[in-house]
Amino acid sequence: MTAEDFRRIALSFAGTSEKAHMSHPDFRIGGKVFASLGYPDKDHAMVVLAPDEQKRLVHSYAKAFAPAKGAWGKRGNTIVVLGAVDKTTLRDALDKAWRRIRDGRSGPRKNA
Numbered sequence: 486m487t488a489e490d491f492r493r494i495a496l497s498f499a500g501t502s503e504k505a506h507m508s509h510p511d512f513r514i515g516g517k518v519f520a521s522l523g524y525p526d527k528d529h530a531m532v533v534l535a536p537d538e539q540k541r542l543v544h545s546y547a548k549a550f551a552p553a554k555g556a557w558g559k560r561g562n563t564i565v566v567l568g569a570v571d572k573t574t575l576r577d578a579l580d581k582a583w584r585r586i587r588d589g590r591s592g593p594r595k596n597a
Contacts, residue, residue, distance in 0.1 A: 486567045486575055488522055491530050494576050495520050498583045519586040520579055530565040532582040535590065539563045546574060 495501060495512040502513050509523035521531040531553060534542070539561045542550040549570035552558030565575065 486570050486572065488527065488530075488567060490572065491520075491522055491565070491567060491575065494572070495522075495579055495583075498579065500587070501583070514583055514587045517586045519582040525564070528567055530567060532563050532565060532578050533586060534561045534563050534578065534582055535585060536561045538581055542574075542578060546570070549574065550578070 492503070492510070492512075496503060498514070500514050501519075503510055504513060505511060507524075509521055511518045511521040513519065519533050523529070524531045536559070539550070539552060539558075542563065543552060546569075549566050551564045551566075553562040553564050563578070565578065570578075
């Protein structure tokens, strides 16, 4: 999986826009971030999952997913190793993140 693959899949969800903050692209629905690209570096991305979904993915795909550090990780922010995740699994994770934010479940605060 490449950064461009991640971007293409993230932008395929209805109503998604790409913006940027903290020097990396992010993907939003209703102005709220559901995924980021290039975090913590160019080989990774991040998706905003429910903590129980994060736990399932980390357990099932330990080479592809890990909790973000600190409180962010405890809230479900999940690091994606781009070189280790397959398209189907990534699409599923992005879909869950997109739906979580779209439906107003907790996630990162809106950033300009």
